[in-house]
Amino acid sequence: MPDVAGFWAVVPAGGAGTRLWPLSRAGHPKFLLDLTGSGRTLLQATVDRLAPLTVDRVVVVTGAAHAEAVRGQLPELDAGRVLAEPSPRDSMAAIGLAAAVVERSDPDAVIGSFAADHVIPDAAAFHTAVREAVEVARDGHLVTLGVEPTHPATGFGYIRAGERMDGFPTARHAVEFVEKPDAERATAYVASGEYRWNAGMFVVRASVLLDLLGRWHPELAAGLREVAADPSRLDAVWPHLTKIAIDHAVAEPAAAAGHVVVVPAPFGWDDVGDFASLASLLPATDGLTVLGSADDVTVVGGSGLVVTSGGRRVALVGLDDVVVVDTPDAVLVTTRARAQDVKRVVDALKDSGRTDLT
Amino acid sequence: MPDVAGFWAVVPAGGAGTRLWPLSRAGHPKFLLDLTGSGRTLLQATVDRLAPLTVDRVVVVTGAAHAEAVRGQLPELDAGRVLAEPSPRDSMAAIGLAAAVVERSDPDAVIGSFAADHVIPDAAAFHTAVREAVEVARDGHLVTLGVEPTHPATGFGYIRAGERMDGFPTARHAVEFVEKPDAERATAYVASGEYRWNAGMFVVRASVLLDLLGRWHPELAAGLREVAADPSRLDAVWPHLTKIAIDHAVAEPAAAAGHVVVVPAPFGWDDVGDFASLASLLPATDGLTVLGSADDVTVVGGSGLVVTSGGRRVALVGLDDVVVVDTPDAVLVTTRARAQDVKRVVDALKDSGRTDLT
Numbered sequence: 001m002p003d004v005a006g007f008w009a010v011v012p013a014g015g016a017g018t019r020l021w022p023l024s025r026a027g028h029p030k031f032l033l034d035l036t037g038s039g040r041t042l043l044q045a046t047v048d049r050l051a052p053l054t055v056d057r058v059v060v061v062t063g064a065a066h067a068e069a070v071r072g073q074l075p076e077l078d079a080g081r082v083l084a085e086p087s088p089r090d091s092m093a094a095i096g097l098a099a100a101v102v103e104r105s106d107p108d109a110v111i112g113s114f115a116a117d118h119v120i121p122d123a124a125a126f127h128t129a130v131r132e133a134v135e136v137a138r139d140g141h142l143v144t145l146g147v148e149p150t151h152p153a154t155g156f157g158y159i160r161a162g163e164r165m166d167g168f169p170t171a172r173h174a175v176e177f178v179e180k181p182d183a184e185r186a187t188a189y190v191a192s193g194e195y196r197w198n199a200g201m202f203v204v205r206a207s208v209l210l211d212l213l214g215r216w217h218p219e220l221a222a223g224l225r226e227v228a229a230d231p232s233r234l235d236a237v238w239p240h241l242t243k244i245a246i247d248h249a250v251a252e253p254a255a256a257a258g259h260v261v262v263v264p265a266p267f268g269w270d271d272v273g274d275f276a277s278l279a280s281l282l283p284a285t286d287g288l289t290v291l292g293s294a295d296d297v298t299v300v301g302g303s304g305l306v307v308t309s310g311g312r313r314v315a316l317v318g319l320d321d322v323v324v325v326d327t328p329d330a331v332l333v334t335t336r337a338r339a340q341d342v343k344r345v346v347d348a349l350k351d352s353g354r355t356d357l358t
Numbered sequence: 359m360p361d362v363a364g365f366w367a368v369v370p371a372g373g374a375g376t377r378l379w380p381l382s383r384a385g386h387p388k389f390l391l392d393l394t395g396s397g398r399t400l401l402q403a404t405v406d407r408l409a410p411l412t413v414d415r416v417v418v419v420t421g422a423a424h425a426e427a428v429r430g431q432l433p434e435l436d437a438g439r440v441l442a443e444p445s446p447r448d449s450m451a452a453i454g455l456a457a458a459v460v461e462r463s464d465p466d467a468v469i470g471s472f473a474a475d476h477v478i479p480d481a482a483a484f485h486t487a488v489r490e491a492v493e494v495a496r497d498g499h500l501v502t503l504g505v506e507p508t509h510p511a512t513g514f515g516y517i518r519a520g521e522r523m524d525g526f527p528t529a530r531h532a533v534e535f536v537e538k539p540d541a542e543r544a545t546a547y548v549a550s551g552e553y554r555w556n557a558g559m560f561v562v563r564a565s566v567l568l569d570l571l572g573r574w575h576p577e578l579a580a581g582l583r584e585v586a587a588d589p590s591r592l593d594a595v596w597p598h599l600t601k602i603a604i605d606h607a608v609a610e611p612a613a614a615a616g617h618v619v620v621v622p623a624p625f626g627w628d629d630v631g632d633f634a635s636l637a638s639l640l641p642a643t644d645g646l647t648v649l650g651s652a653d654d655v656t657v658v659g660g661s662g663l664v665v666t667s668g669g670r671r672v673a674l675v676g677l678d679d680v681v682v683v684d685t686p687d688a689v690l691v692t693t694r695a696r697a698q699d700v701k702r703v704v705d706a707l708k709d710s711g712r713t714d715l716t
Contacts, residue, residue: 022673300702313688313715315380315703318696322677324689330671331684333691338676344658345673357671 001052001127007134008109008206009050010098012091013043013062013070013116018343018358019274022330023307026358031116032069035278037291042272043116044073049123050114053130057109059083059102060116061094086238091200092220092249093241096213100228103206110137112203113246118271119281125267129170133203133263136171142212142254143203144174145265146196152186155273155340157198157247159255160189161262174260177252196262199269202246212250212259217242220249274339275323279305287320304336330357359410359485365492366467366564367408368456370449371401371420371428371474376701376716377632380688381665384716389474390427393636395649400630401474402431407481408472411488415467417441417460418474419452444596449558450578450607451599454571458586461564468495470561471604476629477639483625487528491561491621494529500570500612501561502532503623504554510544513631513698515556515605517613518547519620532618535610554620557627560604570608570617575600578607632697633681637663645678662694688715 017023017030024030031043040048047058060082062070067084071077083097095113102109112130120126133143146159157179161172177198181189189195202209214221220242227234242249254260272278282289287303296308298315304322306314314326323339325332334342346358375381375388382388389401398406405416418440420428425442429435441455453471460467470488478484491501504517518533535556539547547553560567572579578600585592600607612618630636640647645661654666656673662680664672672684681697683690692700704716 022671298703298706300699300706301696311687313380313707313712315688315690315692315700317690317692317699317703319677319680319691319693322691324691326689329669330673331682331689332673332675333677333680333682334673334675335677338659341658341675342673345656345675348656348658349671354671 004053004134006109007054008057008102008111009054010111010113011060011116012094013060018346021342021346022327022332046116052127059098061098086235089241090243091246092244095246096224099206099209100224104228109206110134111206120269122267129263129265136261137203140208141261142259143261145201146262147199147265147269149190149197152190154183154186158189158195159198159262160194170264172262174255174262176255212254216253217249276336276339362411362492364467365412366415366460366469367412368469368471369418369474370452371418376704379700379704380685380690404474410485417456419456444593447599448601449604450602453604454582457564457567458582462586467564468492469564478627480625487621487623494619495561498566499619500617501619503559504620505557505623505627507548507555510548512541512544516547516553517556517620518552529619529621532613532620534613570612574611575607634694634697
């Protein structure tokens, strides 16, 4: 199939991935790592996955500290297609900056935003969904890909889908976005069949996104367009931009105003949020998953995830569902069940002044 | 108190301590390590503990591979007092060689054998018991210090004590030695009050030990005395000596013949057999014991033993009664309950040809 005319992919490459410490660090965060043993980093895999949709029109937005590493991992990208944020100002500023830059070179462009650190094994199903989303977006809608929930997750927001849209294979009107629910509500959402995970995959005309933003946050929209018109204004304007997530800034109010469409995403999706999530993505043998060299691992009764890096022996005796992550300067021992709490190690290290380890 | 005239301490320094891998290795076994954070290795602490009984008359028997390290750790010892075994031939040959060497220079000597890798916190109580044992041994008995059981251990042999001996404060005739029991029998032994742990602490005239050995293993006794008379014969004689433990070779048959006396050992004793044992010897804070630098450990919910070595961060999240041992080339993760199975890691490494890690 040909690529999608007028479609631009925006890849926000941010987030420290602190729940994946000590693999993920501030200096080499999750998206720069090959966490699936595929030989490609999450960022590279994200761009690879987009290639059949758009080879030439990919924009990555990342922190200034990582721009060089991003360019190094994506040599096929024109250097100007890697936008460097002077400081973190949340997802609306990041995606909005890319939208404004794209809008200037292609006023009718449809953009799709796809985080650099998510995993989608079924690329073909992803392409089909995005192609439909782009067609819907051409009509002026803000489209979100709604992931079919596999379990009542409490770590994601949900989108409630409503009536089918005429003229498209699967698209539905979005009724509302809801925040991360508690376990009881999540169970009810999943049981209802009406709710889907909000994976942050938005497809929309660049101009529509910025115009919607202009309704609720006019200064933010104006600031982003000012920088796109004159990149030399970046450092002056950026620090004054409102720090807000794209969900709160645009998606939620736009849904309430009837402007949002959900295209079902009938494919596996994982944000690799923690080591339990990572373990579920990788093949296991007798309950044991090894990322790195399996030759470096000795197990005498035990299961879970072992991550090796560089020749040290890791021995596991008699522990089930454990997570052991070995790196040159730090080793983590936890369980799948407590994987979410790994970020508290990073907090503790920061509190004790050991940012060199974070 | 003065030292004990005519008393020689024999310190067998052997055993790989495979259940303490990866701290204990073939190249630097348990007795060469400071496992209590005291600043002294187990070997040094053993010799320190003996000093009030005999400063000048200490003999260490160790494998040829470790003789240099032993001499390095005990610079106060005359080099000739460190006997190097050409190969491991079990405890009877090791202690018997020392006995024969001591017998030649001091025919009336009483020797006491005390393993180099055991921990006895109450040195004063130890001294009192040994002093009594030496006086009993001067009368020609084979004396063993019987440790008061603190729990129905299945990992030690037991000694059954009988009638009190006239003329000594606490000594009793030994009825029999029994092998490591199962849990049911161990419980019965402890409940009876008649049984004590056999900690391998024997006190006996050197000549009596060798004469008793001569009854049941005449060639072994003769071989040891031959080497003591002419050390140049060591390499020729040693490989032909019977490999047998002192318990089987002498203690058990001598007890059956009525020649063994038990002196109660009313002090804490630990053979530091595994990491569970090691953890119990060290102070804990909120359930966590750290051997090494506590500054290198970050815990977010969790308890057990963490051993650090050299600056790497060890982070523990949400695991109780865990054992994490970090060394430069290997990290072990297990539990207190499974600590005995650590030796199976060493077996597996040997099986896979990785003796460099054992």
